[in-house]
Amino acid sequence: MLNDNYMLIDKIPVPIEGEKNILELVRKAGIDMPTFCYYSELSVYGACRMCMVEDERGNMHAACSTPPKAGMSVVTNSARLRKYRKNILELLLANHCRDCTTCEKSESCRLKELARRFYIEDVRFPNGKTQPQKDESSVSISIDHSKCILCGDCVRMCNEVQNVGAIGFSGRGSKMEVSTAFKVPINETNCVGCGQCSAVCPTGAIIIQKNVDRTWAAIYDPDVYVVAQVAPAVRAGVAKALGEENGFVAAGKIFAAMRRMGFNQVYDTTTGADMTVVEEGNEFIERLTKGGKLPLFTSCCPAWIRYAENKHPELLENISTCRSPMQMFGSAIKEYFADDGSVKGKKIFSVAVMPCTAKKYEAVREEFKRPDGSDTIDAVITTQELIQMIREAGIHFDEIAPEAPSMAFGGTSGAGVIFGVTGGVTEAVLRYADTDKTYSGLRQIALSGVRGMEGVKEASYQVGDAQLKIAIVSGLGNAEKLIRKIQSGEAEYHLVEVMACPNGCIAGAGQPFAHREEKEQRAENLYKTDNLTQIKRSEANPILGEIYARCIGDRAHELLHVHYHPKNN
Secondary structure, eight states: OOOTEEEEEETTTOOOSOOHHHHHHHHHHTTTOOOSSSOTTTTTOOOOTTTTEEESSOEEETTTSSSSOOOEEESHHHHHHHHHHHHHHHHHHHHOOOOGOOOTTTOOOHHHHHHTTTTOOOOOOOSSSOOOOOOOOOSSSSEEEEOOOOOOOHHIIIIISSOOOOOEESSOOOOOOEEEEGGGGGGGTTOOOOOOOHHHHHSSSSOOOOOOOHHHHHHHTTTTTEEEEEEEGHHHTTTTTGOOSSGGHHHHHHHHHHHHHHHEEETTTTTHHEEEEHHHHHHHHHHHHHOOOSEEEEOOHHHHHHHHHHHHHGGGGGGGBBOOOOHHHHHHHHHHHOOEEEETTEEEEEEEESSOSHHHHTOOOGGGTOOOOOOOOSSEEEEHHHHHHHTTTTTTTSSSOOOOOOOOOOOOOHHHHHGTTTTHHHHHHHHOOOOOSSSSHHHHHIIHHHIISSSEEOOOOEEEEEEEEEEEEEEEHHHHHHHHHTTTTTTSSSEEEESSSTTOOGGGGOOOOOOOOHHHHHHHHHHHHHHHOOOOOOGOHHHHHIIIIITTTTTTHHHHHHOOOOOEE
């Protein structure tokens, strides 16, 4: 007799221990239940109906939206359920562009995966989506409605998690589609370019807007000198996709692979992160001691900046004037090579390898144009695009030996490395501001509450005579909640770190998609790198002195800082 704490899943007793739905119990039993529209981070939508189960009376239930009930018995695999799922897949395929060989998500398409799993060898219905229906107006993402299966994942991510609301459902029945308001191009909405919609899309309906061809063209051009910088979170994202299980040493392999591909110089953006820490740390200390605008919001995340411009222009004075590490380092690179006789006569093409799709928008912003009208960063490629280029080049990533970044900007610190994790920017700034420069001081900062994968974290830390109150948020929906608490007087902080992507840059939309366990492993890899880095604090990076002396001089405000303004959309 089954007691009150169990359900029978395919005759397997499974204890109920706080699970919200039958689907969680099914997976707990080790059964791979097919789904399109279910993510534990999003609300339950129940649209795809692939997760149906059958009870002992023959009734069918959507496992994702049905609470577990003690004593209940269900099966996940029966003749009826198998036929039901195959029919759903056929109907989806009949209303889906099937150019799978050239689709961006061919290797990771959930629809293709389940069609193979259930051996769909033929589709009995005529194909209603043979022509692409693309919106390529955004520099960050590309949308193809012909590949949409109406799972609603992108809509819920944009509305529930990110609080942006750039897309939603329009029409009814067979006319229903995911659309912007009044079907305007996505770049005319309040989209912030975070790309989290593309991260959860199970097909190729929303993908990253690519700069791979432009980058290859620059590499092949003998009159172009291609210089690249690689963000710290990228090293944590490439390894698994390229057959290297341990992402810990991936940075060195990335540098080696990019040199083989034809990049002339390859640098580590952690150097730019160290510049940001120094500039932002000084700005924070000045505001704190001289009565400046507080709290100080971080400025590293371009999707957060655009969100603030769109929804909270009143906070722009609170946002740090510091450029992001990508833009700071990009300015230094362009200034350095402008006077470097070894590349005289060649055009400098600056590439940034980022975990983030919003960086593509940041790269073309008017605020970062150089005096001659050119961009500081000429092309942004994401981690996914870098993986594509490495594969195209035929490089066996798991076999190559790691190499160091190029000089003269080869020095980095552990503080710069942890920028890729939520809370990393705050920890790096505290290391800079703290008067205790000992190992004990480092440990106290790490244990103050700045670390962890929670969407909202609060920390308190004593610096000199000041007891600093700090908030760290990832995910724009969490940022909105925190802003409301600050504006209502419910909460008060000195420093607020905001990252648009939940869990920070390690989970940026430009990274290969990962579930929570893999995200935690990526964070751990960055912390391990920090542990083994001799230089722990940004100001101790000896390369910074040369950068400031040779590239920045008395132009720090012009090259390293920026002022943002409210936007109309």
